[in-house]
Amino acid sequence: MARTTMEDVAKRAGVSRALVSLAYRNLPGVSEATRERILAVGRELRYSPNRVAARLASSSGDTIGVFLQDLHNDLYADVFDGVREVADREGIPLVLTVGELGGNRDRSALETLKQSRVDVAIAIGLLMSDAEASEVAKDLPLVVVTRKIDGIDSVYSDDLESGRLATEYLIRMGHRRIAFLANPPDDGYRGRRDGYFAVMERAGLPPRVVQSEWSREAAARDIGEVLDSVERPTGIFAHNDQAALGVLDALAARGLRAGVDVSVIGHDNTAGSRLPGAALTTVDLHGFELGRRAAELALSRIAEPARHAEDSPSRPTLIKRETTASYVQPITGSPEASLNRG
Amino acid sequence: MARTTMEDVAKRAGVSRALVSLAYRNLPGVSEATRERILAVGRELRYSPNRVAARLASSSGDTIGVFLQDLHNDLYADVFDGVREVADREGIPLVLTVGELGGNRDRSALETLKQSRVDVAIAIGLLMSDAEASEVAKDLPLVVVTRKIDGIDSVYSDDLESGRLATEYLIRMGHRRIAFLANPPDDGYRGRRDGYFAVMERAGLPPRVVQSEWSREAAARDIGEVLDSVERPTGIFAHNDQAALGVLDALAARGLRAGVDVSVIGHDNTAGSRLPGAALTTVDLHGFELGRRAAELALSRIAEPARHAEDSPSRPTLIKRETTASYVQPITGSPEASLNRG
């Protein structure tokens, strides 16, 4: 099965291996006639070039590795699409590797990429610490996406701005009790929180952070406790859409209406957020575009391995949908009312 | 950068390459002392084994290729998780390849897998024709998932049963005008439609098929026309969740309420369908489990390359949520009323 080698084809076609190699790669140096003949023989013998051997022999591998943190997160799929668009354009093969929700697989997945001798790896949604990433980057040129790490090519959306956009919007809508549903406190991924804090402080409002994990279920559970408290927030900014959907779950479970009883903002503008039922207000970080820029950086890294690390930041956009609404002050002396007096 | 080879380590440790190889693979034949020393030297030299070279040299590659039709479809992510669970257990590396919504990439993606010399490929959501797949399978052992092809290992859920489950449920809920929103008429993927037809015929109801494409947007567009017609269906069975969500879009755009004005059933029980807003009634085909079975078949194919192709069918499950409800007969002489007289 796929046992025939270049040698076989060469012999059968009465030429040397070198010619077969050139013929299959559409390189100059072969007359059109012999190329035809070689390919014909190849088909006849069901020859299939061995990429493994090719990559080992070739000095100029030119391969890009891609690490995807989670196949269930649509944002990453968007980013991947962007990466692939430019990889296709350049005719560069992609080698994929997939992580796992908590980030426990980051290390081994990147290790696999390194051992596969990709020239550079695009890491989408990496969770390992900055220090660990820098360590990896010593042996494997990295381009991190949705994140910024000093000394490493970084493609990201301005998370501080995201935090500001979301929080300011809620405040403008009249909300005062605004909670931030936070991701686990790993390195990186602090911008949204910082933006939230900055705006809350400037507005003289008390921040309220709800720690959670990397899953919709955890988000529903953790925000649930807060929803059951007396001082229930009227606005919630979740660190990403998955978490925001968890908030919607928690609201639904309590008979509360998103966009009516509580306003919710997510982050990423993922496919799920666009759902007619969800209609989640969210912050778009333009995943496809991030992917394209990451691939461009990867290419430039291949072309110039020793160049300085580059940053490629961009601005997020607020997408207003139906889970946010103006805060309407309750009629009686409820906790909400007293808050507004303060 | 990752330039040091086994040779370097061997030299530095004062042993032969062979020993280094054995040491790194935890194979017997190396004394514990020298193994330690070798690994120590390896770390010191930042040595990273070259998988490419290893796979070329190794006779027993034992690698599984995985083709994913679409990164945006959560079902495939579930299947992948299942595949990976058993691959991890067996310590077998996975090589990934990603397709494209219409299926235009099926061919080249499988070709890549073949050229990468994987021992067997698990094809998730393949769209190419049975004939084409059989052709590919001549050179690359295949395990197709969510599909059944004669002569090829097939892991699938009984789609005929899915079609029956969904259609019968709608009929039991009192619906009479039930439409099927169909996927493109490729080879394979006919079961749901056939099940729909069978049940409709048995019930003496006129079937109504709405042809569509592989995307949510197309589904919204195509079902939209039907919704605007006079003989609007009261129940809609969509070939998968993506399409069903498109139906929800179309309903929302017309001010119609899913589960009230029109009942909708999807297929796959994908994460999106569980959304609180969507709350889509759907058919679960247990993706994770499909993935595990596919991986098992792949393993058995590696162990016994010449064995006969095997089928691994399973039964789908109806998941009742909120987009379906009993059909309530309109009061006046509307089209609905006249239908029920007939």
Added chain:
DNA sequence: TTGTATGCGTTATCAT
């Protein structure tokens, strides 16, 4: 245009 020789970094066989 075509052919030859050498190397790529391993694994695996066969000695020692």
Added chain:
DNA sequence: ATGATAACGCATACAA
């Protein structure tokens, strides 16, 4: 337990 050496299938610099 350890070492020398032949594959593995191809790319490539060089010679013809």
